[in-house]
Amino acid sequence: MTARTYNVLFLCTGNSARSIIGEVLMNYYGAGRFRAFSAGSHPKGEVHPMALEALHGLGFDTSGLRSKSWSEFSGAGAPEFDFIFTVCDNAAGEACPVWIGHPMTAHWGIEDPAAVEGEGQRQAFIDAIRFLRRRIELFLELPLANLDALATARKLKDIGQIEGATSKAEAEQ
Template sequence: MKDILVLCTGNSCRSILAEAIINHLGKERYRAVSAGSFPTGQVHPKSLDILKKHGITVDRPLSKSWDEFADQSFDLVITVCDEAASETCPAFFGKCKRLHWSTPDPAKVTGSEEDIERAFEEAFQRLKQRVEAELL
């Protein structure tokens, strides 16, 4: 089993989604955890809603700092924050493979409830496609 760390800024949406998708689709091959450089301290409720909509159950997800994993080794570190949107992704040092899956932050979307739900669905689908194409 390979260990994966998924990193973003707030650890409330994108990294939570990616962690859950990896653990769901790659349950025999991968064990994923997620963290943020500046964790919000809470998981965005829409993240949990979209996972539930797609039949993915998560057990008490937490928004946490990447410092919690500083002493652990990982086979793969995936960043999902979008530097083009001026977000700061943490640097994670260690001997591991690194991937960057640029994903717009659905928590920053404003507008109607449909606009917000569409943003979370798009983030979910983008991350799911990356997992399927690059990990499975």
């Protein structure tokens, strides 16, 4: 019997940093069990160069990454998502498209590393990668086949409130 592959979408406003990082990490750590995508409500049109540099420097494949609109994933022919994670507070507060299949959603907000300028920017990206990696590791440990929808929703919410959570994510307790 073949194990199920879950589709995951990471959302942010600009789809240039945090959601891209989520896509890369989930595809790497969840390979075979999860297929990840990312999008933004108002995409910047390019991936932040420091996101690419930090990911590449840690050994992740960054080829083919691009900033894209969530409209690519809300129409006919789009993948049906099982999980959608917002990783920025702005995207969490926006009216999202109606997603086919009614996926489980959670807010995993972390601070925007692209908002940091100058010397500390690289470290801000490394921290964002670390925070998202930990959330993804915890998510991958969940026995999804054995949890009901309510328990899964609670676990996803709890994951969004661990170290590095934005104040909006922490307030959702």
